[in-house]
Amino acid sequence: MTGQDPAQDDLIIDSSKPHPARMYDWYLGGKDNYPVDEELGRQMVALEPRVPVMARVNRAFMHRATRWLAQNGIRQFLDIGTGIPTEPNLHQIAQGVAPDARVVYCDNDPIVLAHAAALLRSTPEGVTEYLQADVRDPATILEGAGKVLDLSRPVALSLVALLHFIPDEDGAYELVDRLLSGLPSGSCLMMTHATADFTPQDKATEATEKLRSGGVTLALRSRDEFARFFDGLDLVEPGVEVVHRWHPELGEPVPGQDDGIIPGYGAVARKP
Known part of the structure; x- marks a missing residue:
């Protein structure tokens, strides 16, 4: 299946303001970002040197959680906040286990749309599609x-x-x-989230204010606040865990992940 054709859309990419997806790309060593993204990214790394490792750890969690879900019978994936394509992408992990897996990607950054073709290289048995939408508009996402x-x-x-x-x-x-x-029942939520639980309060506050000055909102949540997203769901063992400690046997360790606790949580849960 083909997605939206970037050539047929008027892509308006604001390169004057940093965007989380492009900053994430910079943390991962990508090239699809602008000087304003790199500038704020460097400021964040100066405050918290673990940020690039955190980005890679989150990516590795996605790989492991997707693999676990596919191995346990899930054949459909809705990935919101996709980010700029970085191989292996979610569909490559899912379809590597289950070639008939169907994947819908969703992001609100036009630069992701510009690279969407990389997200649409499905197996013949499966399907991948891309939606340009914002997580704040769940009705549009679910409709698409x-x-x-x-x-x-x-x-x-x-x-x-x-x-x-x-x-x-x-x-x-x-x-x-x-x-x-x-x-429906049997669906799953896979999620990671940054936290200040392992960071001095003054440093967390400075990082939050630094991002806000660049137009990026950061809501660092505690373990209990993160766990609240899973209220009413059945958590998969080991439950809420520091990101790199969630089923590490399903993937490869990220260099640097054991140099102290990575300040983020991850979990997977089923809808009853």
Whole structure:
């Protein structure tokens, strides 16, 4: 299946303001970012040298969680906050286990749309599609996903390194509830989130303010606050865990991940 053709869209990419997806690309060593993204990224690394390792650890969690879900029967994935393609992408992991897996990617950064072709190289048996939409608009996401996925059958909802950019006042918990409400029993939520639990308060505050000055909101949540996203769901063992300690046997360790605790949590859970 083909997705939106970037050549047919008027892509408006604001290179004057940093964007989390492009900063994430810079942390991962990618080239699809602008000087403004690198500038703020360097400021964040100066405050917290673990940030590039955190980005790679989140990516590795996505690989492991996707592999676990595919091995345990999930054949449909909805990945919101996809980011700029970095191989292996989610569909490559899922279809490596289950060639018939169907994947819908979603992001709000036009530069991701510009690279969407890399996300659409599905196996012949499976399907990949891309939606240009914002997590703050779950109705649009579910409507678009429903054109590709069978929403009467279980879907894995992937929210990796995304919700810490959505503050409580923007309804972060309600957004997750609304997305899950459109998915049937047996669906799963896979999620990671940055935390200040392992960071001095003054450093966490400085990082939050630095990002805010660049127009990026950061909502660092505690373990209990992260666990609240899974209320009413059945957590997969080992439950809420520091990201790199969630089923490490399913992937390869990230260099530097054991140099102290990586300040982020991850979990997977099933909808009853």
